[in-house]
Every structure is written in structure tokens, then in C-alpha cells.
Amino acid sequence: MRLMIDEGKCKTAGICVKRCPQVFQFTRGSKKAMVITDPIPKEFELLCRDLIIACPEDAIIQIKD
Ligand code: SF4
Structure with missing residues (x-):
């Protein structure tokens, strides 16, 4: 899985950063999230x-292999 x-779109809600x-x-x-793995x-x-x-902005995108 790649993200x-x-x-x-990311609006600093921080749900992703807090939970994972x-x-x-x-x-x-910048306070925008980034994927580190x-x-x-x-x-x-x-x-x-x-x-x-859960991301309220639909900003987390799965990259199709
Ligand atoms: S990707 Fe979504 S949940 Fe994560 S900080 Fe950005 S808006 Fe918030």
C-alpha cells in the first residue's frame, strides 16, 4: 500500500498525524501532512x-500500483 x-486539500486537521x-x-x-513511509x-x-x-478533506490518496 502506498499513500x-x-x-x-490538506487543511491541518491533524487527525492522521495524531492517530498514526x-x-x-x-x-x-507548513503544517501540511506528509507521508513518511x-x-x-x-x-x-x-x-x-x-x-x-476519516480525513475531513479527502486529502489522503492511495497510489495505485
Ligand atoms: S491529510 Fe487530512 S487528516 Fe491529515 S492533516 Fe491533512 S486534512 Fe488533516
């Missing part, structure tokens, strides 16, 4: 699927 953030800091962190200075470790895939739905 990216649509920076144009192993995968999401804020970009220094590629691919997503298997143990975080389920949580990440939830976060795709």
Missing part, C-alpha cells in the same frame, strides 16, 4: 484505510 497527501505518527507527520514550517508497513494498513475515510 500520498494532496497538499492543496508512524506514517504521517507535519511538513516542517513508502510503502506503508503492513501493520498500519488497516489504520491507514480508516484514516483515508
Whole structure:
């Protein structure tokens, strides 16, 4: 599983960063989220699927292989 953030949509809600800091962190200075692991470790895939739905801006995008 691979993910990216649509920076144009991300509005700093921080849900992803709070719930899964192993995968999401804020970009220094901008407060937009970024994905720090590629691919997503298997143990975080389920949580990440939830976060795709939970993101209020639909900013977490799954990259199709
Ligand atoms: S939950 Fe969505 S809007 Fe909030 S920081 Fe993460 S990607 Fe951005």
C-alpha cells in the first residue's frame, strides 16, 4: 500500500498525524501532512484505510500500483 497527501486539500486537521505518527507527520514550517513511509508497513494498513475515510478533506490518496 502506498499513500500520498494532496497538499492543496490538506487543511491541518491533524487527525492522521495524531492517530498514526508512524506514517504521517507535519511538513516542517507548513503544517501540511506528509507521508513518511513508502510503502506503508503492513501493520498500519488497516489504520491507514480508516484514516483515508476519516480525513475531513479527502486529502489522503492511495497510489495505485
Ligand atoms: S487528516 Fe487530512 S486534512 Fe488533516 S492533516 Fe491529515 S491529510 Fe491533512
